[in-house]
Amino acid sequence: MNQALFPPVIVDGVEISASSIAAEAQNHAAPKGKPGLAWRKAARALIVRHLLLREAEALGISAEPRALGNGRRETIEDAQIAALLDQTLEAEVVSDEDVKAEWERDPSRFKTPPLWEASHILCETEGAAKALIIELNEGARFGDLAKEHSQCGSAEAGGFLGQLSPNDTIPEFEIAMSALEEGAITQTPVQTRFGFHIIRLDAKEDGRQLPFEAAQNRVREALERAAWVQAARSYTSELMDKAQIEGIILPAEAPKKETAI
Known part of the structure; x- marks a missing residue:
């Protein structure tokens, strides 16, 4: 400037x-x-x-x-x-009536956080990740490749990361994971500061609308x-x-x- x-x-x-x-x-x-x-x-x-x-x-x-x-x-x-x-x-001052009116304006805005179960394989290079994606598409078992190739501590569990909530992972990973359908695998390596990830979404639960008492x-x-x-x-x-x-x-x-x- x-x-x-x-x-x-x-x-x-x-x-x-x-x-x-x-x-x-x-x-x-x-x-x-x-x-x-x-x-x-x-x-x-x-x-x-x-x-x-x-x-x-x-x-x-x-x-x-x-x-x-x-x-x-x-x-x-x-x-x-x-x-x-x-x-x-x-x-x-916010009154009880103000609170109820704001909730009634659009109750669908107030939900529990979504939950995901996911697995991943972490590779040092993009080329290695792409090669593993080809193997997965040809029928290789995700857990077996994770145990053999993943550079993450989750390798021993076949890459399984357990149940995840928003902000449990870094943004790039969460964006890619949340865009997947259940059972789907990312077809392009997801790059983060840790390396290149292949992500599989094992299960997901969308947030549920909260009743007024809870919201x-x-x-x-x-x-x-x-x-x-x-x-x-x-x-x-x-x-x-x-x-x-x-x-x-x-x-x-x-x-x-x-x-x-």
């Missing part, structure tokens, strides 16, 4: 540098050939961050960074922003989350409306309807 085409942004006399916006733009998607869109998204994000931090400091809000898992912790600034929003926002907590949490997001959007828009912003024209953010699913 050519930073010379995009000036710094000034928020109430404080500069947000072009280099900062360019770095932030890497986190915002935009159509190919339209870097200005990613730039505006990044600028808006940094403007909002600046205004929230300034508001937290004005209110004397401090916060202890929380652990995020995997040895990571949030930054002091992120902790301040979270504390500000927790203290300031007043989200719309209501999930619906309530989603509605409360949507109400919080709307309150945060309104709050940040108010801060931006009060600020003097130079160097960029930001169109008003279109209102978005938040739904439970």
Whole structure:
């Protein structure tokens, strides 16, 4: 991105540098050939961050960074922003009637997760996997080839992986597995960071629709989350409306309807 085409942004006399916006733009998607869109998204994000931090400091809000898992912790600034929003926002209360109405709008959205039983053969090279697929199509036994050739610990069990739920495997594997019919084998090796997989779907069970009693907590949490997001959007828009912003024209953010699913 050519930073010379995009000036710094000034928020109430404080500069947000072009280099900062360019770095932030890497986190915002935009159509190919339209870097200005990613730039505006990044600028808006940094403007909002600046205004929230300034508001937290004005209110004397401090916060202890929380652990995020995997040895990571949030930054002091992120902790301040979270504390500000927790203290300031007043989200719309979600009533029992709201929850029931949201569920009745389309009950089929609320289901148990699907389940799969699958086996695989893991090969180091694509060529080796393709050769085994030919053997399988000619009648070779999947379990025998898995025991002899698979580079996975499941080889001893004939490649059987057991019962799998969403997110139990890496995305490429799950996408290929879930597209299969029961008993079918992938006809093209599935490449992941571990190597090349031949996948057989042994059984599958589609998610079952949940009754209201089982789904209501999930619906309530989603509605409360949507109400919080709307309150945060309104709050940040108010801060931006009060600020003097130079160097960029930001169109008003279109209102978005938040739904439970």
